[in-house]
Amino acid sequence: MSGKVFLVGSGPGDIGNLTMRAYQLLTQAEVLVYDALVDSQFLELVADTCLKLNVGKRGGQPSMKQEDIDRLLVEHCQQGKKVVRLKSGDPFIFGRTTSEIQTLKAANCDYEVVPGLSSALAAPLxxxxxLTDPVLSRGFTVITAHEPERLNWQVLAQIDTLVILMGGKHLPRIVEELRRQGKSEQTPIAIIRWAGHPEQEIWSSTLDEILSQVTPQRLSPCVIVIGEVVRLRSFL
Known part of the structure; x- marks a missing residue:
């Protein structure tokens, strides 16, 4: 009996953002390996007999090492199980899915990647x-600020609209780097915390004021949007 691993995106927040394909797979799963950011509603979709394994993967919280997660997927797949690896958002948007796929391929395990709605697109909505506007934003760039020292801030400061994931605790560094590269202090910024969840919070300000309104250490998980399109929020 051959098993299979499904690398599934849960989308952001509410269960209503789950794709039909993902819903179907969850109801059929024999093993569920899920991230800490995945809403508890999703766990109610799986059968009572399904083995549920929380592997963490939330910033600042205890998490299983990625190589251990990789081996876990292989182990259950080789036991002939239907395994759902459930990730928040989309599996290919900063989801470390490549490592899992490489390990599965090396072990000759069958797998399938199932897309999900990324918070990079959904949170601003x-x-x-x-994220785009004929006048204010001709395009946008999505980045992770997990390692801000590795980003080219000179280039990023020239982009109409920035969408930043995993940047809550690095907000002071983000603001400092953009201002240093000539970004106007009056550039609008919005921070969406727990996007799509009942506890969603939103702060709208400018680069020179935002740090006086929030506590960076308490923003995770959040999506940061920087650009003139943030001003359209009051009209829409």
Missing amino acids: FAHIP
């Missing part, structure tokens, strides 16, 4: 912020 929940906050009524369009």
Whole structure:
């Protein structure tokens, strides 16, 4: 009996953002390996007999090492199980899915990647912020600020709209780097915390004021949007 691993994106927040394909797989799963950011609603979709394994993967919280997660997927797949690896957002947007796929391929395990709605796209929408606009934003760039020292801030400061994931605790560094590269202090910024969840919070300000309104250490998980399109929120 051959097993299979499904690398599934849960989308952001509410269960209503789950794709039909993901819903179907969850109801059929024999093993569920899920991240800490995945909403508890999703756990109610799986059968009572399904083995549920929380591997963490939330910033600042205890998490299983990635190589251990990789081996876990292989182990249950080789036992002939239908394994769902459930990730928040989309598996290929900063989801470390490549490592899992490489390990599965090396072990000759069958797998399938199932897309999900990324918070990079959904969070601004929940906050009524369009990422593009004919005048204010001809395009946008999505980055992770997990390692801000590795980013090219000179280039990023020239982009109309920035969408930043995993940047809550690095907000002071983000603001400092953009201002240093000539970004106007009056550039609008919005922070969407727990996007798509009932406890969603939104802060709208400018680069020179935002740090006086929030506590960076308490923003995770959040999506940061920087650019003139943030001003459209009050109209939309």
